Amino acid sequence: MSKDIVVTVENFGPFEHAEIKLKPLTIFIGRNSVGKSMLMRLLWALASTPVALSAHLLFLPREFDKRLGEVRGRIIDSIVKGSEPSRDDVHTLIKLYMETFQEALVRSLGGRIQGVFGSSLEELIRVGAETLRISVSGPCGPTTIVIKGNDVRLENFNLCLDDLLGRMVIEVPTPGILGLKYEGIVVARYVRTSYDLVSLISEFMVRYFGTLYTKGFYLGSGWPDGVFLPDSRAGVVRLTIPPSPMPYPRLTSLFGPPLTLDEEFVNATLRIAQVFGGSGLETLESARDFLEELGCELEFKPIGGVYAVYVRAWSGKELPLPLAPSGVRESIATVLALTLPEPSTVFIEEPEAHLHPRAVTRLARLIGVAVRYKGMIIVSTHSDHLLVALNNLIALSKARGGAERLGFRGAEAIDPSMVVAYLVVAEGRRAVVRELRVEDTGIPEDEFAKVTEELLEERSRIYDELQGAQL
Numbered sequence: 001m002s003k004d005i006v007v008t009v010e011n012f013g014p015f016e017h018a019e020i021k022l023k024p025l026t027i028f029i030g031r032n033s034v035g036k037s038m039l040m041r042l043l044w045a046l047a048s049t050p051v052a053l054s055a056h057l058l059f060l061p062r063e064f065d066k067r068l069g070e071v072r073g074r075i076i077d078s079i080v081k082g083s084e085p086s087r088d089d090v091h092t093l094i095k096l097y098m099e100t101f102q103e104a105l106v107r108s109l110g111g112r113i114q115g116v117f118g119s120s121l122e123e124l125i126r127v128g129a130e131t132l133r134i135s136v137s138g139p140c141g142p143t144t145i146v147i148k149g150n151d152v153r154l155e156n157f158n159l160c161l162d163d164l165l166g167r168m169v170i171e172v173p174t175p176g177i178l179g180l181k182y183e184g185i186v187v188a189r190y191v192r193t194s195y196d197l198v199s200l201i202s203e204f205m206v207r208y209f210g211t212l213y214t215k216g217f218y219l220g221s222g223w224p225d226g227v228f229l230p231d232s233r234a235g236v237v238r239l240t241i242p243p244s245p246m247p248y249p250r251l252t253s254l255f256g257p258p259l260t261l262d263e264e265f266v267n268a269t270l271r272i273a274q275v276f277g278g279s280g281l282e283t284l285e286s287a288r289d290f291l292e293e294l295g296c297e298l299e300f301k302p303i304g305g306v307y308a309v310y311v312r313a314w315s316g317k318e319l320p321l322p323l324a325p326s327g328v329r330e331s332i333a334t335v336l337a338l339t340l341p342e343p344s345t346v347f348i349e350e351p352e353a354h355l356h357p358r359a360v361t362r363l364a365r366l367i368g369v370a371v372r373y374k375g376m377i378i379v380s381t382h383s384d385h386l387l388v389a390l391n392n393l394i395a396l397s398k399a400r401g402g403a404e405r406l407g408f409r410g411a412e413a414i415d416p417s418m419v420v421a422y423l424v425v426a427e428g429r430r431a432v433v434r435e436l437r438v439e440d441t442g443i444p445e446d447e448f449a450k451v452t453e454e455l456l457e458e459r460s461r462i463y464d465e466l467q468g469a470q471l
Helices: 036-047 062-080 088-117 161-167 192-212 231-241 261-279 282-294 326-339 357-371 386-397 445-470
Strands: 004-011 015-022 025-029 130-134 143-148 151-155 169-171 177-180 185-190 227-229 294-304 306-313 319-321 347-348 376-381 421-425 428-438
Touching: 004 036, 004 421, 015 326, 015 421, 015 428, 025 036, 025 357, 025 386, 025 445, 036 130, 036 143, 036 227, 036 376, 062 088, 062 177, 062 192, 088 192, 130 192, 143 169, 161 185, 177 192, 177 357, 185 192, 227 261, 231 261, 261 282, 261 294, 261 306, 261 326, 282 294, 282 326, 282 357, 294 326, 306 326, 326 347, 326 357, 357 386, 386 445, 421 445, 428 445
Parallel strands: 025 376, 025 421, 227 347, 347 376
Antiparallel strands: 004 015, 004 130, 130 143, 143 151, 169 177, 177 185, 294 306, 306 319, 421 428
């Protein structure tokens, strides 16, 4: 990722204004019900919005198709004759592609956000405000999503079109073949019909969008390899994924977008289990210490045509994952997501849930390893144990004498430049996001004091009241 992604929200839920800069490891810290999950889920909705790019020009609305009839005819006639088509005509076709892409993105965004939150769009607008604004940075400039009532529109939607059209090379090397080139993108094929032409343009534009996504633009990318691990995962595993005969019966994402985050989580667990079941357990080596702390080993068994996750406990008892203890059910999906061989984006709500403090420390070390090769890891937490453990790994990156001398693996150290941390607090009737400093030694003591004060405020209040009562 060559450039930080910045997401800014105005009038979103309890937030009047919040600016979130995303890095390979992004941490949201705060007590319960202050808005951490709302921010996480909004980011997930934006990042995972699917758009069927390749179909945009194959099934144009009638008014668009009528406008392009003559343009497509002139382009195809030129190609068949072996002459280069008019650049203006090709540009017109590409501009229409951009227009239909924007319309498809608006439709997808509205449905995706509603699906993730399980509510209407207007319920996400801050009380007393008329519109919700979400700005997402990109290599071509920011894109702003405006939600008013249940309507969605885009402002400042820029996909570097001027640069594309100015530098794109159009070639007809032989009669009947059209080639389009831009930077490292080369697409060429026979064009004899409107379908051929539209298919070529669609393929070229899909590959062009891919170059934008690698530069940090993620709105509408669909992130098919991403996974969101909700804080309800232990219960979902227990209630939704029966151990036999079919371990994962609700495969709705194979036929359309999942309806809920829990349903997405079930499908992601299935997908990841198939990867491990088919490729072996070698990549789980980085999770060895954490699994040992949990007192278990993992196996992947083929049942009903798919791989199911089984857990072998320290006692020797072997159980399907849904019947494992709560701490194991909570954590195994996190382990699998963080150790998945290919890069991916992982969202984890409260990774410390149901874990002993020592297990939390081992989990932090697993996160440290994953930060090096994952696309992005975004976590929310209210655990001071997890923060201390991550802070130590940040400080470890600059430790003299090497990590091994201190009892760590070198791969566990986290470069501070890859981390951004936010403290989310409630002030009156609004939520505020405060970015914390992250230095070579981790989050500085004065900043960390703010975190512990916020997380432990209730505990301190009760302690003070008890002390006063005893006096």
